[in-house]
Each structure stands twice: as structure tokens, then as C-alpha cells.
Amino acid sequence: MIQQFYPQPAPHPYRFELNKDMNFSTAHFIPNEKAGKCSFTHGHTYFVNLTIAGDDLDEMGMLVNFSDLKKLVHGRYDHKLLNDFPEFEKLPPSTEAVAQTIYELVANYLDTLPNLPKCIQVLVRETPTSYVIYRPRNEGNDRHE
Numbered sequence: 001m002i003q004q005f006y007p008q009p010a011p012h013p014y015r016f017e018l019n020k021d022m023n024f025s026t027a028h029f030i031p032n033e034k035a036g037k038c039s040f041t042h043g044h045t046y047f048v049n050l051t052i053a054g055d056d057l058d059e060m061g062m063l064v065n066f067s068d069l070k071k072l073v074h075g076r077y078d079h080k081l082l083n084d085f086p087e088f089e090k091l092p093p094s095t096e097a098v099a100q101t102i103y104e105l106v107a108n109y110l111d112t113l114p115n116l117p118k119c120i121q122v123l124v125r126e127t128p129t130s131y132v133i134y135r136p137r138n139e140g141n142d143r144h145e
């Protein structure tokens with residue numbers, strides 16, 4: 001276990017709930033003078049917890065493969081500069097924006113799976129004292145296209 005506590009998602013009707021923890025090491029900056037020291041490029045080891053829920057399992061007996069979730073998020077952002085990604089061109093990579101962006105990445109992937117699991121919560125911890133939880137409003141219908 002790499003975290004001592006896990007904030008609970010809102011109650012949901014699904015039979016299965018899966019959680020995947022991961023870390024990735026990444027640099028970012030907030031391109032705004034008001035961000036103070038955060039406007040300079042600096043790095044974090046981000047901690048991410050994904051909560052996925054659903055009623056149906058795939059042919060391997062899985063809601064979604066833990067390894068595929070790691071490849072999707074860690075594979076994209078580990079040892080990179082977040083500001084270089086198109087998803088952070090208009091929206092600076094604050095912890096809030098990182099959490100929402102990871103939600104959209106994961107939710108779009110889950111939509112391709114025949115058993116249609118849902119991402120119901122994304123927790124992103126940027127520092128030992130700061131974290132954000134993103135929860136979609138209604139089954140992902142508030143996603144940016």
C-alpha cells in the first residue's frame with residue numbers, strides 16, 4: 001500500500017469497484033505570475049488513485065486490467081513536461097486540471113471496452129500536503145470532447 005487512506009467515492013449502484021494506485025514523476029509549471037514559485041518549472045512525484053466501477057466483467061474475469069490503466073496514465077506522463085501536452089495548452093497543469101485530464105483519458109479508454117466499466121473518481125496528490133479529487137457529475141456526460 002502506498003497511501004494510508006483512500007477518500008470514498010460517492011455511493012454508486014455498481015456491483016464491482018476497483019482501485020488502481022500509481023505514481024509518475026513529471027515536471028510542470030503554471031504559466032501565470034500569480035502562481036508565484038509554481039510559475040517556474042519544477043517536478044513532483046504525482047500519486048494517482050483511480051476508482052473504476054461496473055457490473056460486468058470481461059472474458060478474463062476483470063473489470064479492467066490494472067496494467068492497462070497504468071500504461072494509459074503512467075505511460076503517457078512519466079518523465080515528461082506536462083506543459084508540452086496539447087491537453088495542457090489552454091488549461092494550465094494545476095492539480096485540478098491534471099485530475100480532470102486523467103479522468104477524461106481513462107473514461108475515453110473505458111468506453112472502448114465491451115463490458116463498459118466507468119471511472120467514478122480520480123485522486124491526484126501533487127505534494128505530501130496537497131491533493132485533488134475529481135468526480136464526474138453524471139456518468140461522464142460532462143466530458144470535454
Ligand SMILES: Nc1nc2c(c(=O)[nH]1)N=C([C@H](O)[C@H](O)COP(=O)(O)OP(=O)(O)OP(=O)(O)O)CN2
Pocket residue numbers: 030038093094095096126127129130
Ligand atoms: N489549487 C491549487 N493550488 C496550487 C496548485 C494547484 O495545482 N492547485 N499548485 C501549486 C504548486 O504547483 C505547488 O507545486 C504545490 O503547492 P503547495 O501545496 O503550496 O506546496 P508546498 O510544498 O509549498 O506546501 P506546504 O504547505 O509547505 O507543504 C500551488 N498551489
Ligand SMILES: [Zn+2]
Pocket residue numbers: 028038042043044126
Ligand atoms: Zn507543482
